Amino acid sequence: MSADPITIFRKTWGTYQKVISHNLMFHREITTAVAKLFESRPGPLHLIDLGCGDASHISKLLRPGQLSEYCGCDLSEFALDEARKNLEPFGVAINLCCKDMLSALREAPANHYEIVYSSYALHHLPVEGKQTVFTECRRALRDNGVLILVDVMRNEAQERQEYLYSYNKTVRTQWEALTPDERNQVQEHIRSCDFPEPASTLEQLARNAGFTKCRRLEKQTWHEAWCYET
Numbered sequence: 001m002s003a004d005p006i007t008i009f010r011k012t013w014g015t016y017q018k019v020i021s022h023n024l025m026f027h028r029e030i031t032t033a034v035a036k037l038f039e040s041r042p043g044p045l046h047l048i049d050l051g052c053g054d055a056s057h058i059s060k061l062l063r064p065g066q067l068s069e070y071c072g073c074d075l076s077e078f079a080l081d082e083a084r085k086n087l088e089p090f091g092v093a094i095n096l097c098c099k100d101m102l103s104a105l106r107e108a109p110a111n112h113y114e115i116v117y118s119s120y121a122l123h124h125l126p127v128e129g130k131q132t133v134f135t136e137c138r139r140a141l142r143d144n145g146v147l148i149l150v151d152v153m154r155n156e157a158q159e160r161q162e163y164l165y166s167y168n169k170t171v172r173t174q175w176e177a178l179t180p181d182e183r184n185q186v187q188e189h190i191r192s193c194d195f196p197e198p199a200s201t202l203e204q205l206a207r208n209a210g211f212t213k214c215r216r217l218e219k220q221t222w223h224e225a226w227c228y229e230t
């Protein structure tokens, strides 16, 4: 008999927490790099977080008082329940919606946010969807706003199949902190859900949308952090 969605969610989310705690996706280095950018934007900030998950990552990047509004969207209601708890200490207007990031962005007011943030979620979309995300982000951002993107990115000229092979080989041979069952679960998720682009493709999508300053903040193997400004 197959497990119910809550059990499946808890299992995969538990594995993701283990990935984070063993720094297998370089959250530590990426957090340090992105934190510097947040320090230069004291706020109070209106921020939208696309694919926010349980918001544990972003809540470590922000200081109390730095936010005036947090809007988070995610496809998982269970993750949003956790996000609600993790964001409680900020004591500001928290709006969490269980929606696809494209729908959430299309409903967002124009010229409203100082920051659009997205971490390890955009690669789930096809390239056309990614273009729409950049375009809608530009519309939702104020003129001095910034889009911060943390995600997996293929090496330049690396085809998706080659990326899947290399990333999964790393999971199989180097992610020793996970059990064999967890490693299989991660590899299956990557094969079915990962559609990363090279950084140059994302930069082109950003420029098409009207962003003119595109800067890499961090790169650790396929894990990168970028900021895109107007």
Ligand SMILES: C[S@@+](CC[C@H](N)C(=O)[O-])C[C@H]1O[C@@H](n2cnc3c(N)ncnc32)[C@H](O)[C@@H]1O
Pocket (backbone or CB within 6 Å): 016, 050, 051, 052, 053, 054, 055, 056, 057, 073, 074, 075, 076, 079, 099, 100, 101, 102, 118, 119, 120, 121, 124, 125
């Ligand atoms: C690897 S988790 C990252 C969570 C969090 N941003 C972090 O960095 O810890 C990816 C999240 O993206 C969400 N997600 C995937 N596709 C999405 C979409 N099209 N719209 C909104 N959320 C999405 C998933 O439900 C999941 O919570």
